[in-house]
Amino acid sequence: MTANxxxxxxxxxxxxxxxxxxxxxxxxxxxxxxFESAPGGSWRVDALSLGxxxxxxxxxxxxxxxxxxxxxPPEPAFARVEQQDWLKANQxxxxxxxxxxxxxxxxxxxxxxxAGRLALKIDAATAFGTGEHGSTQGCLLALDLLARRxxxxxxxxxxxxxxxxxxxxxxxxxxxxxxxxxDAEAVRVSxxxxxxxGVAHLVQVRRADGYRHRDLWRAAPYDLILANIxxxxxxxxxxELARALSPRGVAxxxxxxxxxxxxxxxxxxxxxxxxxxRCDVAGWRCLxxxxxxxxxxxxxxxxxxxxx
Numbered sequence: 076m077t078a079n080x081x082x083x084x085x086x087x088x089x090x091x092x093x094x095x096x097x098x099x100x101x102x103x104x105x106x107x108x109x110f111e112s113a114p115g116g117s118w119r120v121d122a123l124s125l126g127x128x129x130x131x132x133x134x135x136x137x138x139x140x141x142x143x144x145x146x147x148p149p150e151p152a153f154a155r156v157e158q159q160d161w162l163k164a165n166q167x168x169x170x171x172x173x174x175x176x177x178x179x180x181x182x183x184x185x186x187x188x189x190a191g192r193l194a195l196k197i198d199a200a201t202a203f204g205t206g207e208h209g210s211t212q213g214c215l216l217a218l219d220l221l222a223r224r225x226x227x228x229x230x231x232x233x234x235x236x237x238x239x240x241x242x243x244x245x246x247x248x249x250x251x252x253x254x255x256x257x258d259a260e261a262v263r264v265s266x267x268x269x270x271x272x273g274v275a276h277l278v279q280v281r282r283a284d285g286y287r288h289r290d291l292w293r294a295a296p297y298d299l300i301l302a303n304i305x306x307x308x309x310x311x312x313x314x315e316l317a318r319a320l321s322p323r324g325v326a327x328x329x330x331x332x333x334x335x336x337x338x339x340x341x342x343x344x345x346x347x348x349x350x351x352x353r354c355d356v357a358g359w360r361c362l363x364x365x366x367x368x369x370x371x372x373x374x375x376x377x378x379x380x381x382x383x
Contacts, residue, residue, distance in 0.1 A: 079125065080123060081154065082122070082124075083122040083123075084120070085119075085121075087118040088117050089117065090111070092118075094305065095137075095140040095144060096120040096149075098307070099136040099137045099139070099140040100122035101305075111357075134148075137149075137151065174212045174219070175219025175220070176192055176193050176219050176222075177193050177215050182196060193243070193247065195243060196272055208357075208359070209356040210329040211239060213329050213359060214303050214327055217327045218240070218247060222247050224369075225299075227248060227298030227325070229253075229299075230248070230250060230299045230301070231255075231300045232244065232255070233255055233300065234257070235265050236261050238254055238264070238265025238269055239268075241254040241265065241269070244299065245278050246272070249277065252279070253281070253297075255281050255282070255288060286312065292319070295318075296319060296324065297320060299324065300326045304329075304330045305330045305331070307338075310339050311342075313339075313342035313343045313345065316346075323365075323367045325363060326343070326362075326365070327364075328362045329362070331360050332358065336353070343364055348366055350362060351363045351368075351369045
């Protein structure tokens with residue numbers, strides 16, 4: 076267990092400001108989660124920090140991320156998390172999740188895995204992606220849909236977090252997956268999860284800032300690129316994604332709100348990618364893009380769900 080874990084909590088007035096808070100807290104060194112308090116209302120953004128956070132630095136990053144938004148940035152609340160409380164609270168907060176053919180559970184779950192499901196054991200940890208977030212579930216649904224007719228040979232998971240999407244891809248296709256994250260803790264956690272799920276021989280995890288790693292380009296081009304990040308970074312990295320994607324490759328992008336689709340989509344259309352499908356889960360949108368038409372889709376498919 077982590078001996079010096081801190082929680083940073085911020086109340087954002089709406090979805091746009093929540094995105095700014097997420098971007099600011101993403102540098103705290105741990106997992107970041109965001110939840111809508113009420114439909115169309117305020118959002119609660121939480122971040123975990125390994126060690127006492129630098130309050131001045133976080134407040135400065137909030138002020139910078141708030142540029143262009145109305146009013147002043149909200150005040151962050153800081154609290155140290157007790158070890159025992161952290162373990163119990165997270166075990167209770169993460170019941171098993173079903174998304175498509177995937178069944179995601181923590182090590183505290185002792186029940187049976189439903190028949191016909193691909194089981195993934197992911198414990199709540201100091202990295203993003205235990206399957207409970209709408210953006211992660213949207214990606215898992217997209218993978219399930221793609222698997223009906225699409226068989227990638229090389230897979231890239233950019234911003235892997237706990238590695239849940241990399242593990243899901245490895246279990247689904249039994250093909251090599253390169254997973255990268257800017258956060259060293261995410262790299263550690265995802266490597267542990269790969270071993271726990273018996274796919275360490277397929278999933279290679281490295282630390283990288285976006286596409287800036289030679290090991291990433293050594294394995295390019297990729298037939299499938301997964302990027303569950305945020306809308307603005309997705310838009311900025313559209314050119315690099317297009318370079319890394321094979322001519323008949325597919326990209327699954329998530330971490331954006333429906334109103335941000337045009338920003339992400341236009342950036343990728345400029346590099347020859349088209350929309351194949353979209354999926355909405357719990358207010359978050361996932362986009363499936365490709366250069367060539369996909370046999371799985373005759374036209375863009377919309378999937379909407381509050382809890383798949």
